[in-house]
Amino acid sequence: MDSANSGDPSIENPVIHQPLSVDQAQQKSPNTLIAYQSLSSLTALCQASPPVPITTVTINRKKRQRCVYALKDFDEIQKIFPVWGTCLGFEVLLMLTRASTGILEPCQGDDYATELIFMPNASDSRLLGPSLPSNIKYALENEPTTSNYHHFCMRPENFSADPILSTFYKMLTISPDLERRTFVSTIESRRYPIFGVQWHPENNAFEWRVNTTIPHTKDSIDITQYMANFLTNQTRQNMNHFDSLEDELKYLIYQYTPEFTDLDKTYYQQVYYFYE
Template sequence: MLTKGSTSIMDNCMGYDFATEITFMPNATDSRLFGKNAPKSVLKYLQEEPVTANFHNYCMRPENFTADLTLSNFYKILSISEDLENKTFISTIESQKYPIFGVQWHPEKNGFEWRPNTTIPHSKNAVTVMQYMANFFTDQGKFISLLFFQ
């Protein structure tokens, strides 16, 4: 929405309080987030187990993304998921050039949010995914600070 400067790209989405797996797009293996440095176990958990906590009422559909040149020229889709109505939404994106990432799921919730009556996954594998994401994003911040603040 920030890149586009509009909320017009968002659709209603039945995506509140459910956990799901993600489906990797072919270019995910070439990405910074899910590429060669990502542990194979984390990629397996993401693809085969419901380890992503979803709490959203709006999402971006792949057709909206690809129809918009501003977005499709700046980002690449790394993964998609299905909402509670089995409609596809984009779950992970990455800038093609810059260390900018977006997830339509909450990697932080797996280890830190323990509310009753919720579907947040707390399995060992879900927490492993959360830790990988935290380490990856922390490393991105370190890289940026090395570039600009030395």
């Protein structure tokens, strides 16, 4: 689920074009260096969909640092550190790349399922190319198997006309919104292990709120599993790890207990609360 675009015109320096060295990070501040070093314990970065407005505050320095880490290590030592954005996370990737929060348009895309329209670039892509099973591709193209919960989107004509976005990313699929206008629904970086989906692959298997359009067919569940397997296989290409078992245990989600919310009043049936 995404939230209202503030239209704020700029964010300093596109993260894609301004990678920092570790030395530069240390010169900026100790916190910047810690942010770089902490990512060496992780095997991927997943940016999901917090229900907050998109502003220059939410597109903050920490998000830029995390993306820079992935690009820097790929350029220097070809380390695969995948970055994945879903829904608002997809929008954040575009904004970070374009250095602007004002690039999206209002879009009628809340609570409906639709198909994907494959673009020519999909055929040789990592995400939707040769590795995509034929039955999964058929379901994505011909059945309403992608769950959508967004209010803003990137129009394909705007994406193609933007030299920064269209040079950095491949547009893999587009989808029709509720007004039958198309929006960019799947992207991947041409060079880096960066992937984004405006739709929600996880909803099909894990969100069971009643009175929604989330698809739960076998094909829909298979799509969720394919996307999960793809990202997991990307993470297996790096050897990042925690320095000790004790350190790893501190960050496991199992340290926290999810709370049941409701079946018909919230977007999610289970949520985690983290108190500062």
